[in-house]
Amino acid sequence: MIKYGDKVIICDCSRLDGCVGIVYKLVDDETAHVLLEREVIWPAKIDNLELVSTPAESA
Numbered sequence: 001m002i003k004y005g006d007k008v009i010i011c012d013c014s015r016l017d018g019c020v021g022i023v024y025k026l027v028d029d030e031t032a033h034v035l036l037e038r039e040v041i042w043p044a045k046i047d048n049l050e051l052v053s054t055p056a057e058s059a
Helices: none
Strands: 007-010 020-026 031-037 040-045 049-053
Touching: none
Parallel strands: none
Antiparallel strands: 007 020, 007 049, 020 031, 031 040
């Protein structure tokens, strides 16, 4: 399950296909906003996101 702060790869056949970003906001059950770089946010369907890693948990 994708959640806020997860590092993901966009796999939606768009011009940003293959880009790595961080989940910035979950809009609803189907859509997330992915932060690609400073002030660049890309809306993507959750089904089109591939999880790269989860954020490190604080000890």
